[in-house]
Amino acid sequence: xxxxxxxxxxxxxxxxxxxxxxxxxxxxxxxxxxxxxxxxxxxxxxxxxxxxxxxxxxxxxxxxxxxxxxxxxxxxxxxxxxxxxxxxxxxxxxxxxxxxxxxxxxxxxxxxxxxxxxxxxxxxxxxxxxxxxxxxxxxxxxxxxxxxxxxxxxxxxxxxxxxxxxxxxxxxxxxxxxxxxxxxxxxxxxxxxxxxxxxxxxxxxxxxxxxxxxxxxxxxx
Amino acid sequence: xxxxxxxxxxxxxxxxxxxxxxxxxxxxxxxxxxxxxxxxxxxxxxxxxxxxxxxxxxxxxxxxxxxxxxxxxxxxxxxxxxxxxxxxxxxxxxxxxxxxxxxxxxxxxxxxxxxxxxxxxxxxxxxxxxxxxxxxxxxxxxxxxxxxxxxxxxxxxxxxxxxxxxxxxxxxxxxxxxxxxxxxxxxxxxxxxxxxxxxxxxxxxxxxxxxxxxxxxxxxxxxxxxxxx
Numbered sequence: 252x253x254x255x256x257x258x259x260x261x262x263x264x265x266x267x268x269x270x271x272x273x274x275x276x277x278x279x280x281x282x283x284x285x286x287x288x289x290x291x292x293x294x295x296x297x298x299x300x301x302x303x304x305x306x307x308x309x310x311x312x313x314x315x316x317x318x319x320x321x322x323x324x325x326x327x328x329x330x331x332x333x334x335x336x337x338x339x340x341x342x343x344x345x346x347x348x349x350x351x352x353x354x355x356x357x358x359x360x361x362x363x364x365x366x367x368x369x370x371x372x373x374x375x376x377x378x379x380x381x382x383x384x385x386x387x388x389x390x391x392x393x394x395x396x397x398x399x400x401x402x403x404x405x406x407x408x409x410x411x412x413x414x415x416x417x418x419x420x421x422x423x424x425x426x427x428x429x430x431x432x433x434x435x436x437x438x439x440x441x442x443x444x445x446x447x448x449x450x451x452x453x454x455x456x457x458x459x460x461x462x463x464x465x466x467x468x469x470x471x472x
Numbered sequence: 473x474x475x476x477x478x479x480x481x482x483x484x485x486x487x488x489x490x491x492x493x494x495x496x497x498x499x500x501x502x503x504x505x506x507x508x509x510x511x512x513x514x515x516x517x518x519x520x521x522x523x524x525x526x527x528x529x530x531x532x533x534x535x536x537x538x539x540x541x542x543x544x545x546x547x548x549x550x551x552x553x554x555x556x557x558x559x560x561x562x563x564x565x566x567x568x569x570x571x572x573x574x575x576x577x578x579x580x581x582x583x584x585x586x587x588x589x590x591x592x593x594x595x596x597x598x599x600x601x602x603x604x605x606x607x608x609x610x611x612x613x614x615x616x617x618x619x620x621x622x623x624x625x626x627x628x629x630x631x632x633x634x635x636x637x638x639x640x641x642x643x644x645x646x647x648x649x650x651x652x653x654x655x656x657x658x659x660x661x662x663x664x665x666x667x668x669x670x671x672x673x674x675x676x677x678x679x680x681x682x683x684x685x686x687x688x689x690x691x692x693x694x695x696x697x698x699x700x701x
Contacts, residue, residue, distance in 0.1 A: 304534070304560045306571030308594060308610035325626060328590060328614055332573050334558030336536040352538055352558045354575060356590060356614075366540070366556060388567060388600070402542075404554070424569075424598045427609045459594040459610010463569035465562045 292375060293442055296393060298345055299376035302338030302467050303392045303419055307426060307460015309333075309453070317381040319428030322458045328364070329357045331453055333432065335419070337394040339374045342467055347374030347394055351416065353434060361451050362403025367436065369399035369414045377441070379420050381431070390464050391420040395439040412436060417444040417454075419462050426461030505563045505599070506532045508657070508699040511574040512539060513555030516546045518667050518689030525555050530570060530698075534562035544576075548583055549691055552576040552591075561698065569598040570698035579663075581691060586641060586663060590614035593660045593696035604656035604700055608646050611660050611696075618643075639668035639687070650701065657699030665691040 292298070310330045311320045323329050337349035349371035355364050374394040383389075395415035402408050414436050422429040435443070437450030444452060509530030516523045523546050526539030539557040544550070554577040561570030574593040581587070591613055597606040608629070616623040618633055618641070629646040642664040650656035666687055673683030 302562070304536070304562050304569060304571070306558060306560050306573050306594075307596065308573070308592065322610065322612065322626075325613060325624060326615055332556075332575055332592065332594075332610075334536065334538070334560045334571065334573055336534075336560050336562070350536055350538075352540075352556065354554075354556050356577075366554065368538075424600060425605065425607055425609070426596065426598075427607070457610075459592075459596070459608075460571045460573065461569055461596045461598055463562065463567060463571075463598065465564040465567060465569075 292345055296375040296377055296441065298343040299339050299374055299392060300342040300467050301376070301390060301392070302336070302465050303421065303462060304336045304465065305419055305426075305430070305432070305460065305462035306334035307332065307430075307457045307462070309432065309455025310458045311455060313431055313433070313454045313456055317431075317456070320456045320458060330458070331355045331357075331455075332459075333434075335416070337371045337374050337392060337416070337419070338467060345373055345375050347371050349374070349394065351414070355451070355453065358404065362401065362405050362407055364404040366402045367399060367412070367414070369412070370396045372396040372398070373439070377418055379418070379422070381420075381422075384422050386423070388464060389421050389423060391418045392416075392464075393418055393441050395441070397439055399436070401436070413439040415439050415441050415444050417441050421462045421464040424461060426457045426463075427459060428456060430462040431456045432462065505565060505568045506701055507534050507561040507563045507568050507570040507597075508532065509537075509559035509561050509570040509572040509595075509697065511557035511559050511572040511593070511595075511696040513541065513557055513574055513576045513694065514544055514550050514552060515690075515692040515695065516549045518549050518691055519546075521546050521549065526557065528557040528559045528572070530559040530561050530572070532563070534570075536560040549581070550693065551578075551580045552693070553578040557696075559696075559698070567598065567600045568700045569596075570700055571596045572696040572698045574694050574696045576694060579693060581663060581665060581693060582638065585635065585638065586616075586618050586665070588613045588616045591662045591694040593662045593694040595658045595660045595696040595698040597656050597658060597698040597700045599654070599656065599700040603653050604650060605652065606648060606650070606656045606658035606698065608644075608658055608660045611644060611662060613662065635665070639666045641665045649699065655699070655701030657697065657701075659697040660695065661692050662694030663692070667691070
């Protein structure tokens with residue numbers, strides 16, 4: 252069992268902290284009744300009344316037009332796998348809970364590939380950039396936190412890592428070829444992730460597994 | 473789904489018939505739904521040793537569970553690094569789902585008889601108004617080598633490979649369960665080695681009798697299962 256140490260992120264990684272925004276858009280502050288930490292809701296984001304669970308695999312990046320993507324060949328380590336559960340703490344509040352495990356296998360990625368575990372503090376609803384399916388049982392969530400830990404394949408470990416799943420989208424079953432996900436490490440800011448301002452970013456349409464939208468009132472996650 | 477409308481006389485008649493004659497009116501499904509999920513990196517029952525890497529087990533009502541280890545090994549049986557097992561899911565009405573993944577890197581089975589850079593098992597099950605289904609999409613190997621022969625293509629489900637003097641292995645072993653309507657499940661074992669030895673047999677003046685193959689143990693690498701019902 253390795254000892255945990257507080258180590259700032261290596262070159263290229265941003266230390267997890269409250270991010271000071273100076274963008275032109277003025278984010279709407281959350282209700283004063285919200286508990287710490289305080290997150291801002293950006294345009295395009297809404298408070299949510301559903302939860303998500305998911306697990307699976309992505310290979311190639313999300314294409315401009317939604318279409319199923321193949322797995323990489325059996326000699327390729329360029330893929331990532333994940334599992335998560337995430338939810339708002341109550342209907343229509345942005346504070347959230349849950350966890351995510353993310354494994355990056357590409358040896359050319361940061362840290363030579365890594366395993367990441369994150370704790371969710373914030374959950375909102377976002378639009379699907381591929382367009383609405385028209386089925387109310389489908390939808391996308393965005394969730395983030397500042398309490399993540401990374402274990403690199405090069406042996407390095409980091410704690411207090413910020414992350415955001417910029418979108419996790421349920422577009423129907425089976426999830427392969429339909430559902431899609433994007434994650435960034437080094438920021439808990441969705442728009443920054445969307446713009447590529449992050450130390451690690453990966454997205455893809457699922458080549459395995461499923462992302463599922465559930466009612467918030469159900470059991471489990 | 474329609475509920476009962478108690479405002480009209482026709483509906484009152486129908487309600488009476490239902491009460492007296494047991495007529496079943498359409499109603500929303502209210503059966504309790506459950507999910508199951510399990511994932512682990514390796515299980516060994518061989519060479520006098522029984523051992524298993526950390527197991528992720530999903531509660532029947534859903535949630536998330538993780539089992540991981542940086543290294544795991546049983547001498548002469550299995551050696552692997554970066555084992556990560558995750559299972560998530562939720563029981564809901566009308567949609568329930570369960571997803572499990574198991575991954576290992578730098579895998580060596582039986583002192584290098586089977587090796588792989590990465591082994592990935594994925595089991596996904598979901599149930600909605602249209603029915604229930606499961607699949608193992610995304611499961612696979614990176615740089616798999618069996619008895620010195622590199623496997624350069626995706627391995628088809630339930631591919632059996634003979635291992636002379638050892639037994640046999642089933643690669644990408646998949647077992648489906650459920651009726652596909654109200655239940656569905658799948659178990660994926662990416663490498664399932666069955667160890668065998670020849671016992672008995674021999675020759676006498678009266679003739680020779682063949683020996684019997686006896687299973688003496690098993691090794692499982694990369695296991696993920698999920699179920700909804």
